[in-house]
Amino acid sequence: MNGAESLVRTLAGAGVEVCFANPGTSEMHFVAALDRVGGVRCVLGLFEGVVTGAADGYARMAEKPASTLLHLGPGLANGLANVHNARRAHAPVVNIVGDHATYHKEFDAPLTSDVEGVARPFSDWVLTSTDSRSVGRDAAAAIAAAMAPPGRVATLILPADASWGEAGEPAPLPPVEPRAEVAPEAIAGAARALRSGESAVLFLGGPALREPGLTLAGRISAKTGARLIAQTHNARVERGAGRVPVDFLPYPVDAAIKTLSGTSHLLLAGSKAPVAFFAYPDKPSALSPPECEVHGLAAPGEDVVGALEALADELGARENAPLQMREKHSSSTGAASADGAALAVASSLPEDAIVVEEALTGAYAFMSRTKGAAPHDYLQITGGAIGIGPPLATGAAIARPDRRVICLQADGSAMYTVQALWTQAREGLDVTTVILNNRSYAILKGELKNVGASSAGRTAHAMMELDRPALDWVSLARGMGVEAGKAATMEEFDRQLEAGLRSEGPYLIDLQL
């Protein structure tokens, strides 16, 4: 058994069943080991950002670590933007990055780089496994590091000679760090704030946005009148009809400030204190009112559900909150719009669908319109590195082949990782992608004004227009083997959406806004 095989055996033994991969020469032994070992499914991506974004989507939906296989420093670099998103999503991901043989590094061959240096800014844990006999043990440590709460990014660098050299045994998974219990003082402090009669917000993230955390948060809200607000960007929210309704904190700074204004107590449950996504001249970075007291009830890596349970007990909050009613929408007609599309998606959403949303300027329409749709999971871009939607949808579909995936996707962002469509076709995934094709970086037009760059002229505005030439998304999708159709009216969109949700395998709708 060589190092690579001990690595694959260790992954399989720890329940890491999927490896999203874009391998090169230095990873050939790992690839070869897949046939000998079994138990690890390898999913090919044609670009590393697809690989890492799919790992994120898989980890969010499978609730177990995803692994990736990447080729040296530049291959890892190509995947880092979505590693950043995965890390902000607290998705457990183990990156396996091949490197030159240890003795070859000093020759500074063309692909040589400081792989640890490349990994570090976006990893919580980095190790180079320099000895084939310790690869199994190092891999097991990487998996445990990724599984440590709240879910982490671990990067294991595997020199080629550690891969092909004689290995020791594959290693069992060491004990995984549990979520830390919340101190009784934090519970007591939160209870005091909620009993004060002053305006309070329970600010939710992570496990607080999924059952049973959500039910507990609902009880606390029903008992105390505290408002429930979710972070602006979340890894996964269980929502829709029959669930505790939670609004998202708006992205625009002014709207976020307005939402939180008058709040005396902000209780963080699996969330971080709300901050502006970007700084703008003359606008604050912190979004809660200056006089608001921020209480750390449970940090993202702590036992968030346990803290909510303790708080609900402490408050005697035993009654469930009213649940979200099913909303019926009549379908819209005429010219295509994001809001019309949101209404149509909300009406047609299959039960237990997975909604991946990277709609940017279209996000608000989708969030608000799907609130009363059939119950679903809602997956967002967590780190702001655009180009996550199509890979995220790909990974979510791999994790949950029993559920429909709908990807609501801005056109500009979709181009960064457009190659994900090919993996969807190759794997026959039931992903329906709606491209909100406004032929521009629409969000930047607003941002240009927000940052006070009002003197921008023709050249500046040309940097935000994608209409010369217009992208033909039907052509792009078909080029990668994905069936697709255009919709310029809402009637056409209804027909396309029906076709998409009925299709076996992926489908793309080019919605011409």
Add this chain to the structure above:
Amino acid sequence: MNGAESLVRTLAGAGVEVCFANPGTSEMHFVAALDRVGGVRCVLGLFEGVVTGAADGYARMAEKPASTLLHLGPGLANGLANVHNARRAHAPVVNIVGDHATYHKEFDAPLTSDVEGVARPFSDWVLTSTDSRSVGRDAAAAIAAAMAPPGRVATLILPADASWGEAGEPAPLPPVEPRAEVAPEAIAGAARALRSGESAVLFLGGPALREPGLTLAGRISAKTGARLIAQTHNARVERGAGRVPVDFLPYPVDAAIKTLSGTSHLLLAGSKAPVAFFAYPDKPSALSPPECEVHGLAAPGEDVVGALEALADELGARENAPLQMREKHSSSTGAASADGAALAVASSLPEDAIVVEEALTGAYAFMSRTKGAAPHDYLQITGGAIGIGPPLATGAAIARPDRRVICLQADGSAMYTVQALWTQAREGLDVTTVILNNRSYAILKGELKNVGASSAGRTAHAMMELDRPALDWVSLARGMGVEAGKAATMEEFDRQLEAGLRSEGPYLIDLQL
């Protein structure tokens, strides 16, 4: 004047005329300043790897620094693979990377990362410009750093408040470090080796592969019998009919060793000692024979041409070498092949074309067949980070609108930065791309065997096949506004190539191998 404007003025003042950009919110002031200042052309890429690869191509052909505009850590990360290639090409590139406002960093907003840490592994020079008043001076220092020999990557990080704050004056370019003169002992040592009567190779890189370095190398070869061999991967080679012919050191280790076997003296002129691209079990890392003496005549950053001149003088080498004859090829017929395509390209190559080659398994055919074609520049992938071809061709075409660009491109590699086609269409660039569509990562099939992973089975081989589904390159190109055609026979390829070379603006040929 704000910091951003002082930056743009500094760039324009130093002759940095093109900025390849994929901006976000934190770069809006820079973008707005473009209209007020003039003198800097901004070229939009829909993915950062396109931006940085185009900067490389521009810098190689324009012989002046290119600049890029990127958005925070993840945006920079997306561009790093081609920054790696640019650095290995010694292309002078100034990356300008926006970051959060200095005071906003501590809030750890979703897009926050250690931007300096992201930049460092692939930059020769990194600086964060924290004060709007010093942005001009910092930018001038960055440009000078990029221009320092042999050509470097400088990354300037620009926090949003340094961009929008009140600036000082734009700064003039400080003195640029000259190429270091080569010590007389190095010349004398090389001359002794060449006079020894023992077998010698002049191993050429950088300026030694362009006029007048090449002419001088030719004279030395004519006088002493030393063989001229170019590095395997070069930023730019002036070659074709009427020029001093130079063979490239082969990529496969065994072939490279054979080429250099029997060599007693290897003289490095603008090159590094030849090493295996990857390590393979039981194959050496160094490619020159163990008994061969390696002489450092001129390092890549030294005065390579001056050293060749001094050496030629020392040797009394005044006669020019025989120049490459024009070779005529008859066109091939029947089934499409890389070699047939190479013959056709060699026959049809316009005078002074720029050939960008990322053909991987097809590279040898193109290199050898174009040796006697019309004079041309030959641009290669220098750092091994695949996905450089289409961006490189884009940047080269921006730099030299007077010349035709032909991009000879492997299909798997092309997918990494496929978005470059859109920029070619938008800018109306005369780039003809030939996709060598073998529906596989063909090079990996050989590598699997080379690394000794011979036991690979069905799963492993599936990781190297891109045929399920096959990529339809005509559809992909048209989706980005690029005219395209398929060729399954050599007759069809001849017709397509003629159409491509005649077209105004970009054209893509999907060559079905």
